[in-house]
Amino acid sequence: MLKIGDVTFSSRLIMAPLSGISDLPFRMISRFFGCKFAFSEMISCRSLISRNKNTLEMLSTIPSDMPLGIQLLGNDSEYVSGAMELLNKYTFDIIDFNAACPVSKVTSRGEGASLLKEPRRLRKLLRVLVENTDVPVTVKIRSGWDNTCINAGEVALYAQDSGIKGLFIHGRTREQGYKGLVDYRVIREVKEAIGIPVIAGGDALSPQLIKKMFDETGCDGVAIARGSLGNPWIFDDTEEFLRSGVMPRRRCRDEIIATMIMHLNLCSDYHGEMTGVKLFRKFFVWYTKGFDNINPMREKAFRVKTKSQMMEIINELTATKTDVFDPAAAGPLPVKECISY
Numbered sequence: 001m002l003k004i005g006d007v008t009f010s011s012r013l014i015m016a017p018l019s020g021i022s023d024l025p026f027r028m029i030s031r032f033f034g035c036k037f038a039f040s041e042m043i044s045c046r047s048l049i050s051r052n053k054n055t056l057e058m059l060s061t062i063p064s065d066m067p068l069g070i071q072l073l074g075n076d077s078e079y080v081s082g083a084m085e086l087l088n089k090y091t092f093d094i095i096d097f098n099a100a101c102p103v104s105k106v107t108s109r110g111e112g113a114s115l116l117k118e119p120r121r122l123r124k125l126l127r128v129l130v131e132n133t134d135v136p137v138t139v140k141i142r143s144g145w146d147n148t149c150i151n152a153g154e155v156a157l158y159a160q161d162s163g164i165k166g167l168f169i170h171g172r173t174r175e176q177g178y179k180g181l182v183d184y185r186v187i188r189e190v191k192e193a194i195g196i197p198v199i200a201g202g203d204a205l206s207p208q209l210i211k212k213m214f215d216e217t218g219c220d221g222v223a224i225a226r227g228s229l230g231n232p233w234i235f236d237d238t239e240e241f242l243r244s245g246v247m248p249r250r251r252c253r254d255e256i257i258a259t260m261i262m263h264l265n266l267c268s269d270y271h272g273e274m275t276g277v278k279l280f281r282k283f284f285v286w287y288t289k290g291f292d293n294i295n296p297m298r299e300k301a302f303r304v305k306t307k308s309q310m311m312e313i314i315n316e317l318t319a320t321k322t323d324v325f326d327p328a329a330a331g332p333l334p335v336k337e338c339i340s341y
């Protein structure tokens with residue numbers, strides 16, 4: 001169990017926000033396989049205030065998509081309070097503020113991870129959030145800006161001072177992006193320094209690595225990001241592993257195919273056939289990680305436009321007795337395979 005403010009979650013595993021990925025279909029697939037608390041895609045305060053159509057769509061949800069976290073990106077108090085005014089008309093359980101995004105076009109605007117260099121400013125922005133909502137506010141930070149400035153402990157104390165109820169930390173610096181070793185020691189230091197729940201992230205790619213994160217950092221929860229791409233079973237599998245110490249069986253090709261079809265249908269129903277099929281293409285790649293001789297089919301999947309064409313390719317993935325999917329062996333997905341944000 002995990003408690004953030006007065007909200008209690010039935011699991012300590014959380015689906016991390018994934019820009020360009022964690023739309024409603026992806027969240028529903030993850031929830032189907034045991035995810036109990038998911039985040040929507042990161043939302044820019046500016047785009048929200050200008051009522052950008054795509055941004056407003058990111059707020060779409062359904063009752064079974066709860067509990068749900070919304071994550072905001074910004075660096076200006078007025079925009080933050082304006083965004084909250086609009087957001088308060090929607091239903092969600094947690095509001096998170098992003099001080100972790102490493103992308104240059106974000107940090108050059110003083111947003112995301114660049115706020116790690118300005119802990120007082122971050123505290124001010126978090127106070128604005130806390131004052132403008134009734135739901136618990138959290139922040140997401142990184143271990144620091146680069147290896148000469150590992151200041152997560154200091155940033156966490158400033159953040160806690162604002163009245164937030166929880167802190168997410170990705171154990172890499174902004175400079176590391178998504179590569180290199182995760183710094184478990186810094187996460188543990190942050191956990192020991194503050195009195196609010198700490199949810200850790202970074203290489204949460206398998207039940208074993210997630211257990212390692214709990215064991216080495218003492219964190220209260222773990223945020224799962226790339227580990228769930230093409231592998232929504234990671235939620236159920238990890239719960240099982242943490243409970244019994246036994247690794248759940250590997251998924252066979254038929255189960256993966258059945259999940260792909262379910263995901264494709266959700267994408268197409270929710271986004272409309274053309275957009276849904278286009279968005280599903282990257283999931284085709286992730287679901288088929290580790291499949292033999294898959295490249296020609298992936299190339300085909302990137303060309304098709306209709307659901308029936310995509311179904312034809314999925315149907316070609318006929319079952320074989322030997323071919324199984326091992327998410328742990330698959331390793332982290334290169335970020336270039338993901339949508340950039």
Ligand SMILES: Cc1cc2nc3c(=O)[nH]c(=O)nc-3n(C[C@H](O)[C@H](O)[C@H](O)COP(=O)(O)O)c2cc1C
Nearest residue numbers: 016017018019042170201202203204225226338339
């Ligand atoms: C494609 C992609 C999109 C992401 N989008 C967001 C985002 O919108 N907000 C956020 O806080 N983190 C975002 N992240 C970071 C993840 O939530 C997570 O912190 C990071 O990937 C580390 O976890 P992992 O090593 O287990 O993948 C994104 C990561 C990737 C790869």
